[in-house]
Amino acid sequence: MAASLTRRAPQTHVITALVGNHPGVLARVAGLFARRGYNIESLTVSVTEDPDVSRMTIVVAGDQLVLEQITKQLHKLIEVIRVADYVDAPTVERELGLIKVRAEPKDRGEIMQIVEVFRGRIIDMSDRTFVIEVTGSVEKLDKMAELLSSYGIREMVRTGVIAMARGSRTA
Amino acid sequence: MKTGARILLECLRLEGVRHVFGYPGGAALPLYDALYDEKQIEHILVRHEQGAAHMADGYARATGGVGVCLATSGPGATNLVTGLATAYMDSIPVVAITGQVRTHAIGKDAFQEADITGITIPITKHNFLVKRVEEIPETISKAFHIARSGRPGPVLVDVPLDVSLAKMAWDPSMYPDKADIPTYKPTTRGHEVQIRRAAAALDEAQCPVLYVGGGAVLSGAEAEVRELAERTNTLVTTSLMGKGIIDEHHPLSIGMLGMHGTAYANHAVHNCDLLFAIGARFDDRVTGKVDRFAPRARVVHIDVDPAEIGKVRVPEVPIVGDIKTVLAAMLPHVKPKPWSAWNDQIMEWKSEFPLVYPSDGRLYAEYVIEMMGQATNWEAIMTTDVGQHQMWAAQYYKCRRPHQWITSGGLGTMGFGLPAAIGAQVSSPGTRVLCLSGDGSFQMCTQELMTATVYGLPIIVAIVNNRSLGMVRQWQELFYQERYSHVDLQASPDFVKLTEAYGGFGLRAETPEEFRNALSKALEVRDRPVVIDCVVPTEENVYPMIPAGQSVDEMRIRENLEELKVTVDTEGEEWSFDREERVLEQFVALRKGGSSAERGS
């Protein structure tokens, strides 16, 4: 659910919520954001090391007070186990993108160079297009998309950020 | 082997449930079949499911326990929605049980299917769809635990038809002792350091005020609040929801604050140097413009819900915890203080801006309320509807104890008053229950008069009949240049005849004297509802009023305040008969008679 294709809003925060792996949890969380008027930049849901627990990584826009309300309100949902924001902690954040770009024969060399520099991979190819896979920070994906846009991006999909604290701290 | 429906009823018994308010239908048939020979739980048949939800809510507010309502799938369940939202906004513990279509039919637009768990996510604290009969006991146990603990609230349990029909071997000894929800552990004990800081702040303050809300009522903290106030001689103002936490006849009580609060409470809060907030959530009807609210004050804020702390105003001393527990831990650190010059200042405001109303021979809502209070020694439960009459009741009905004042504050639901009164009367047959309604509000749940008649409930409803949607009319007068758009209720039923059609006792009063006579007749009635149609002037407004989003500087008061102060001595009004004795008689008779609800069924 990458709401904005390229740029993050000025003040964004990454929140991780560990939630019970029940049907309907996503509806409760998404409903909370909609109802209270919080802006979600992206939201990913995935399995974790524990099959009963899912992990949501949510990127939200808003100031410190908004962030505090969001974490507290999230925590009130009965099925939310833990909420962590990473305001004061160093984290690693990654996003995966797939970009289908127009690749005319004359441009192919240049495009492959860009892919090389960003450590992406070309994973599919037709006579007019490449599909490029790239992982990294949001900024890196933004930058790459920007460079490729001059050739013509036909389609792009991004997973939204997933994040983890550095060191031994866990969510 | 027992059916899921029977097991569910046994679980309700184990939760201490004695009354259920409900209405049957297809998907609830197994539940109603089980109720057919249920001895310990009395089912009250309502006339509309909204009524059932409000009754469960009124029942909970009157007792401090959990209220239970029951409805069938689809339209039955959706009719509960307004009632659940009302309970949710005021943090009232209600458990709603709804029938649902068979599990395999869910999601297929089956007959009378509504996604009630989806619909009620934003208006319940939590909800459950029970998928298998084995889940029933655990789900009921969790539902009650969630409803009554932490910040209370309504919980809905949706039970598909095949689940309530399915059988399993079960006996009550298998019911969980304690609901275990690892993801839900509300904090009840406050932080020790903050508790000491709060006590110190109160000690240091020159001009402190206690601002007490519904959380203190929900927590059952009246003794602790009173001790805190009395020991430190700190005046107490309450929100609409906090009424009764301290006896409003107590010299330390300065009534309600906020939009229609007393002028003196608002001046006190505006000028205080410490605002000590106890289970109150800084609602916009209280704060008006937030950055002009208590502008000089440091704030102590105690609330069980961490999300309330800092939501509107960032406190200097935040305490997350249950009010009763936190105050009990705080009191040993609280030092006695004498009556202060600051308190004298507030008393001066009180004599400068008293609550007054005209006495010109016409009947006024304020008079109706004062008479109802006096006639019952201010001990009756008072429920209200929503509008001007509600605000007058908030100003003039001086509660002696918590759980005596039952009103829809957060959602402001017209139609709440009558069913809430029924719920309260069912819970407390020995207590007099009064309802103050409006000619608009009364018409939103009138049908429940039938319920009151059938169960022989002697509630007394006074309809403040201003032939208008008064509160809206007031806003149109003051803020929309008297463009009175669709607020005229000249065309209403004859409330006396209407009441009689429902089997109740109908009376009308157009003057103070007629009202006193009507009330004394009403107090004689013991076996059915009484409705008094009180004909009052249309053009009366509620004052004081701080217009929405403004501050105490913009407060409007009665234009002829000075005149009224001279002519009216509200305290001196004589009650026409020996009320103490009469009321006592009433109570004794009611108690002897046992639960009228039981007799009615």
Ligand SMILES: Cc1cc2nc3c(=O)[nH]c(=O)nc-3n(C[C@H](O)[C@H](O)[C@H](O)COP(=O)(O)OP(=O)(O)OC[C@H]3O[C@@H](n4cnc5c(N)ncnc54)[C@H](O)[C@@H]3O)c2cc1C
């Ligand atoms: C027409 C109209 C006019 C109104 N005008 C006014 C007005 O002038 N003044 C006014 O005050 N209100 C007014 N209201 C009501 C107003 O809308 C709010 O409902 C009310 O102010 C909220 O009261 P509260 O702050 O006590 O919070 P409540 O809604 O009662 O909330 C209770 C708080 O206590 C907390 N809590 C619950 N249980 C516990 C516990 N065990 N321990 C600790 N904390 C707990 C909760 O988390 C919550 O924060 C009006 C309503 C209507 C319909």
Ligand SMILES: Cc1ncc(C[n+]2csc(CCOP(=O)(O)OP(=O)(O)O)c2C)c(N)n1
């Ligand atoms: C269900 C519902 N619909 C609309 C409103 C908006 N509203 C608030 S007060 C009011 C007028 C109430 O009129 P009445 O019951 O006659 O009381 P009065 O103000 O005249 O005392 C209205 C329409 C509401 N609070 N609830």
